[in-house]
Amino acid sequence: MTDKRLIKVDDIRKTADERKCPVEKALFYITEFLAGPMCGKCFPCSMGSYEARAVLNNMTDGKAAEEDLFKLRRIASGMLIGSMCKKGKDTGRFILRWIDTAGFAGHMEGICPERTCSAYIEYTIVTAKCTMCGECLTACKYGAIYGERRRAFISGYRPFEIRRTKCVKCGECVPACPEKAIVVVDAKVKEAETVAT
Ligand code: SF4
Ligand code: SF4
Ligand code: SF4
Structure with a gap:
């Protein structure tokens, strides 16, 4: 069995990018990051990752609300600025890359534009x-x-x-x-x- 701690953030990103829905991409990325490379040594990344996963789970479960978007942006920006290493910064950057897409906006309106959630x-x-x-x-x-x-x-x-x-x-x-x-x-x-x- 693969030791998840050895999984590279770049590999997680590539697999996440294969998903069509941007909300699912972000949720996959953060879930895999938490299960593997996230070492827990710094607060902005560790706490931010758990919080981001909770918000993204909410979004894919059909309970997305406008405030989730603000919350997620705040978390991801915090990870980008405050994370101690590149792994945490890249994770924040990945979320911010997708947050302004029609896919995220659609979930706020109760629709998954890719029809995958x-x-x-x-x-x-x-x-x-x-x-x-x-x-x-x-x-x-x-x-x-x-x-x-x-x-x-x-x-x-x-x-x-x-x-x-x-x-x-x-x-x-x-x-x-x-x-x-x-x-x-x-x-x-x-x-x-x-x-x-
Ligand atoms: S940013 Fe780096 S050091 Fe900090 S918790 Fe994440 S993986 Fe660990
Ligand atoms: S498979 Fe089902 S839905 Fe499709 S034509 Fe036959 S009965 Fe209708
Ligand atoms: S096979 Fe079709 S109808 Fe049956 S549970 Fe799956 S999606 Fe629903």
């Missing part, structure tokens, strides 16, 4: 595209999809739908659908549509 998305079936083949029923291990397979000469089918209360947002039904009828939508928009109907 599960708290901000829903999986849904586009009825007009669904041929009621039933492939998704087999793909979903969580019993979250309801519907009746189409059978010849029988009418009155129950349309296919995804139950929000059971869906764990694993995404496995998406590639299983031959019609590309299962799509990811913004949870906020979906909720507004449900209230309106």
